[in-house]
Amino acid sequence: MMNITSTYPLRAQTCPEPFFVKTKEQTFTYKEWEDMTKRAAGWLLSVGHPGETIALTALNRWEVLVIFCGAARAGWTFMPLDPRMTKAEREERLRLAAPKLFIGKDSLAKIGQLIMNTEPTDFCSDDEEAIFYSGFTSGSSGVPKQFGRSHRSWIKSFEAGLTDFLLTGEETAVIAGPIHHSLFLYGAAFALYTGQRLILHEKFWPHHITQTLKETPSFVMYAVPTMLESLMKTNDIEGKGFVFLSGAGWSAERKQQWVTQYPNAALYEFYGASELSFVSYMTPKDYNHKPSSSGKLSTGVEIEIRHGSQVLPAGETGTVYVKSSMLFSGYVKDDSYEMNIEEDGFYTVGDAGYMDEDGYLHIIGREQFMMISGGVNVYPEEVERVILKYAGVKEAAVTSIHDIHLGERIVCLYTGRIDPITLKAYTKAYLSIEKMPRKWARVDSLPHTTNGKIARNELKKMALEVFM
Structure with missing residues (x-):
């Protein structure tokens, strides 16, 4: 049976006593967690039916995590x-x-109290294609798009993770990011499915996290770049384990610095998306060998780089198409989930990139954000990665405004202490003239979507106000 909670009963029987889930308010053994998920499922089934949806404000609390597990068991x-x-x-x-x-x-x-007082149920949904998790992606416009994931897709990604990463089964998962974010919800679900002990932090407080890492014999921590930057500032990272990094924006130099300074906190990185799950991953060795790549393909993943219907050879940039058993179920349209998948099973989220001769994937940027300046294709993410290397820059966002000669004139808005003249001089050493921003502006803040990404449409409006 493919249900993300299907491994809980066996672990409740074979290791009932040690702590399994620990939060600020509660600690649960394996057996107690199994019982609570049954009670949460029972509560949901008392007020509705399989196939229905429960939405909630997802604070990092045990109640949210147990409702997640109970909903999966109940078919919600x-x-x-x-x-x-x-x-x-x-x-x-x-x-x-x-x-x-x-x-x-x-x-x-x-x-939480209602769930505790509900009779547990033995019912467990056995529909592997049922949607157990639904979220929203914002894209460039900030308009939310609702997507769905099936039990089967995440279980297949769990299996890929167990194959690709050198886990022993003795690790404790440290979830310090917000579990409304799919990365951290996935980390918690992976721990619960595989039997890793789980420590759920209420909020990301760097000094609290470093203390947890010290006290945990072997940890697995999920992180985005801003979290690792904050941890590095504490200069107090000890302990041994794995750090799984996801999310764009951390430079190859900073990753290499982490690998050098904290060899016991092995840095792994994966490229993927809410729609795709794992696509590729980097190991600590890859930061020396292929520091600017997105790594080798995850187990079970096929990739083609295409330009229209043509499949491109190694080294040529095109649209990245992915085929795997880990793909999502689609976006909501007319009360059902639909995905615009190719007849051959390949799917794209519109990222542009290439495969090199050694089988490493290189992501350049999102095709829908590509600019054409002077006849040259320029991806804003590629330019932003260079600008963000400068220590005085906090955030940088690149867009374009109309230019009668160039077609699009590339411009940059950024936050930080550095003045535009110095930043322009620095960037000139790393970018060709076609990719160099022609205008620069230091601003107080940049527009973001609710998922924390640069809101590209709002950025373009902002650029027009600043530069025109």
Whole structure:
């Protein structure tokens, strides 16, 4: 049976006593966690039916995690919402998803008590294609797009992770990022499925995290670049384990610095997306061998680089198409999930890149953001990666404005202490003239989507106001 909770009963029987899940408020043994997920499933089935959706404000609390597991067992769809959303943003997503239940942050404790007082159920959904998790991607416009994931897709990604990463089974997962984010929810689900002990931090406080890493004999920590930057500033990283990095924006130099300074906290990185799961991954050795790549392909993944219907050879840049058993179930359209997949099973999220002769994937940027300046294709992410190498830059975003001679004139808006003249001189050493921003502006802040990415449409409007 393919259900992401299907491994819980055996572990509850074979290792009932040691702690399994630990949060600020509660600690659960394997047996207690199995019991709580049965109670959460029982509660959901008492108020609705399999196939329905529960949305909630996803704070890093045990109640949210047990509702996630209970929903998966009950055949429900779990939809976590970012606690930092405005009321309007939250209401828009609830209108689009029309969940059976919505639980606000102030009701979590009450629901936790209701679950504790509910009789456990032995029911467990056996539909491997059922949507157990639904989230939203924002893209460049900030308009939310609801996607769905099946049990089968995540279990296949668990299996790929167990194959690709040298885990012993004795690790403790440290989840310090917000579990409304699919990376951290995935990390928690992987731990629960594989039997790793799990420590769920309420918030990301760097000194609390470093203390946990010291006290944990063997850890697995999931992180995005900003988290690792904050941890490095503490200069207090000890302990032994794995760090799984995801998310664009960390330079090859900073990754190499981590690998050199913290050899016991082995840095692995994976490229993927909410729609794709794992696509490729980097090992500590790869940071020396292929520092600017996105690594070798994950187990079970096929890739083709295409230009239209043509499959391109190694070294040529085109659209990255992915084929694997880990793909999502599609975006919501007319109350069902649809995906625009090719007849041969390949799918793209629109990333541009190439495969090199050694089988390493290189991601250049998102095709929909590509600019054409003076007849040359320029990806903003490629330029931003160079600018972000400068120590005085906090954030950088590149876009274009109309130019009668060039077609598009590349411009950069950034935050940080450095002045534009110095930054321009620095960047000139790393970029060809065609890719160099022609205008620069230091700003107080940059526009972001609710997922923390640069809001490209808003950025272009901002650039027009600043430069025109």
